[in-house]
Amino acid sequence: MSGEEVLRAEGLRKVFPGVVALDGVDLSLRTGEVHVLLGENGAGKSTLIKILSGAYRPDGGLVRMDGRLVHPHSAGDAQRLGIATIYQEFNLVPQLTVAENLALGRPPRRFGFVDVARMERDAARLLDRVGVDVHPRTPVARLGIARMQMLEIAKALALHARVLIMDEPTAVLTTSEVAKLFTIVRQLRDEGVAIVFITHHLEEIAEIGDRVTVLRDGRSVAEVPANTRRDELVGLMVGRPIDQQYPRRPSPRGEPLLRVSGLTRAGAFDDVSFEVRAGEVVGVAGLVGAGRTEVARAVFGADRYDSGEVVVRGERLPPGDVHAAMEAGLGLVPEDRKGQGLVLGAGIGENLGLVTMRDATRAGFVDRTRLRTAAAQVAERLGIRMTGLDQEVRTLSGGNQQKVVIGKWLVADAHVLILDEPTRGIDVGAKVEIYQLVNALTDSGHAVLMISSDLPEVLGMSDRILVMARGRLVGELRATEATQDDVMALAVTEVEGSRAH
Ligand SMILES: Nc1ncnc2c1ncn2[C@@H]1O[C@H](COP(=O)(O)OP(=O)(O)OP(=O)(O)O)[C@@H](O)[C@H]1O
Ligand SMILES: [Mg+2]
Structure with missing residues (x-):
């Protein structure tokens, strides 16, 4: 059962150039609960948790833990406060092994040297706990996306966090892997960990959640029990019903x-x-x-x-x-948008035009104005939430990045x-x-x-x-x-x- 309030955010505000990402967000988190954050792409979920985990500083509002004001200014600060975060885009070092990733920043030492044997034993124990069958010496680059996700969870477990934040952990998992994840989440919850859980899969909410905070356009618009009816949740989140x-x-x-x-x-x-x-x-x-x-x-x-x-x-x-x-x-929208689908440092318009540009350059001629118009139309059609076509793709929310990947093939008319x-x-x-x-x-x-x-x-x-x-x-x-x-x-x-x- 959930207990006392461990973390409380009040009136959080965060402004990026041209966008108010958070405009008054409240969140109350209790020990032993799974608290779902629900909201459309770009509603501000990831921004909120990045403030809690010390990645961003808020432009307004406050965060308390156990009633005391805290100001996590770095991931290290947040970890010392007992807040561990699994980001939407993973934080693993592909060149290092599984064990090295699990011990990142604080490997066990012996006589001043990294104690590799112990590091691998610790890793094996954590991997066993999340039910992942992989050798600690495997390079992370060789793991599939689902195993990387489980590895992120193992990393958070290693920190003995009081607050565990998961940004769309099930997005990359299959049904059986989700079941495994939920077993771990429930176990942690029963041990008193407060869990923040972001998902776009509505059926997961009642299954794993206790309470739900709904964000819309950078504001928290409701806090409701997780067994709230699905259409009601959709209404709160989207502001209109979805019939089909x-x-x-x-x-x-x-x-x-x-x-x-x-x-x-x-x-x-x-x-x-x-x-x-x-x-x-x-x-x-x-x-x-x-x-x-x-x-x-x-x-x-x-x-x-x-x-x-x-x-x-x-x-x-x-x-x-x-x-x-x-x-x-032929066009391909790959599963791994970060690695294969986008040039993150380039603008939305440029990304949307990528495929067409390449084709046209081969043909020797590009009508940039037409391309720009086509990009604008596709962005509109897909409802990409952006400040303009020149906004860097890196700064788009996860879901909006995915829309850009699909959009470039629409522009190219595959x-x-x-x-x-x-x-x-x-x-x-x-x-x-x-x-x-x-x-x-x-x-x-x-x-x-x-x-x-x-x-x-x-x-x-x-x-x-x-x-x-x-x-x-x-x-x-x-x-x-x-x-x-x-x-x-x-x-x-x-x-x-x-x-x-
Ligand atoms: N570094 C940044 N620079 C500029 N704008 C940003 C930055 N990070 C986020 N934003 C903007 O802030 C808004 C909220 O984004 P956020 O990533 O928090 O959404 P989200 O709710 O997590 O969406 P999703 O479900 O797609 O992951 C979006 O409009 C996004 O483009
Ligand atoms: Mg997000």
């Missing part, structure tokens, strides 16, 4: 625009064949590690393959050639769009806008291949669903008839003689 979460409207089918046959890469995927027709949305479901992202990257030419072929609009693509793929009209986890980190309202866009794309004769670990999304927005397991296509379902259980039953298929990992 998955508005898929099938479009007329045309020619196959993408044909993949016998695509194989030893150790990654094996004999993958499928096609996507004009007007069609084909979903790809499967567990993390099933090989979905690997196939998408190979199709797009970002990675090589051993055999098989990829044909886009009748034209066979040379393997491993991204430029040829783009020229043929005929076949591969979306890898397209709505990760996107709020409920903006999701619907992205789905409407998918409808508009297929209506205008485009084809969409959508990889998603969000089962309701795959079922709700695809026409057909391909299921992958262990590097192979193990089944195909019609979205209108299939259930989540059907998809899962296929996704856990054991494949005979599949890749040795």
Whole structure:
């Protein structure tokens, strides 16, 4: 049960050039509770927690811990106060090992030297606690995104925090990983840790939360119990009701625009064949590690393959050639936007124009004014919350960055769009806008291949669903008839003689 107030924020205010990110936010946090922060992309959730964790100084308002005023001015300050934070964009050093990351800044020493054996033992214990099966000496760069997330949690555990802040921890996890995470969260809560939990998955709120603070446009607009009805929560957060979460409207089918046959890469995927027709949305479901992202990257030419072929609009693509793929009209929205999708230091307009620019430069001519107009239209259509097209992408909220990644392919008018986890980190309202866009794309004769670990999304927005397991296509379902259980039953298929990992 939750107890006394451990942390209290009052009237927090934070101003960035051109944006008031927080404009009077209150938060009351008790020991032994999971407190959900809910709000649209850009509402100010991450800014709030960055103030609590010492990354930003507020321009107004105050923070108390145990009734005493505190001013965390650095991550170190916050940690000394017992506040640990897992950021939306991870804070790991990819070149270092798992154990080194876990001991970052305070490795155990013996006679003045880092005690590597103890560091690895400590790491093994923490990894065991979060249920991650990975060797402490593994370089972090080799971990998938889900394991990196669990590693971040292990890091926070190592700090013995009284307040644990998690910014969208489930955004990158699959169902079974979320279950694991929730077990750890509940355990910490029962030990009296106060947990701040940000999520865009509304169904998680009642499951893991105790109370909810709703932010809208930089203000806290309500504090309600976590079992508040979903439509009420949406109303508080978006300011309007959402009647249809998955508005898929099938479009007329045309020619196959993408044909993949016998695509194989030893150790990654094996004999993958499928096609996507004009007007069609084909979903790809499967567990993390099933090989979905690997196939998408190979199709797009970002990675090589051993055999098989990829044909886009009748034209066979040379393997491993991204430029040829783009020229043929293929686009890829990658799952890892920070690494592959964006130039963070450049403006929104420039990022939106990236693909088109590259194409046009090859053709020898760019109409910059037209490009700028197209970028402005797409930004408007996607509802990107920004001060203007010149705002640096780095300073956009997580969800708005994702919209820019999708937007650059809209500006480039890709005929076949591969979306890898397209709505990760996107709020409920903006999701619907992205789905409407998918409808508009297929209506205008485009084809969409959508990889998603969000089962309701795959079922709700695809026409057909391909299921992958262990590097192979193990089944195909019609979205209108299939259930989540059907998809899962296929996704856990054991494949005979599949890749040795
Ligand atoms: N460093 C910065 N410079 C300028 N503006 C910023 C900066 N950081 C955040 N902002 C702006 O502050 C507002 C709030 O952003 P914040 O990241 O807190 O949103 P959020 O609620 O976490 O959204 P999301 O759900 O998309 O992660 C946004 O308009 C964002 O563009
Ligand atoms: Mg955020």
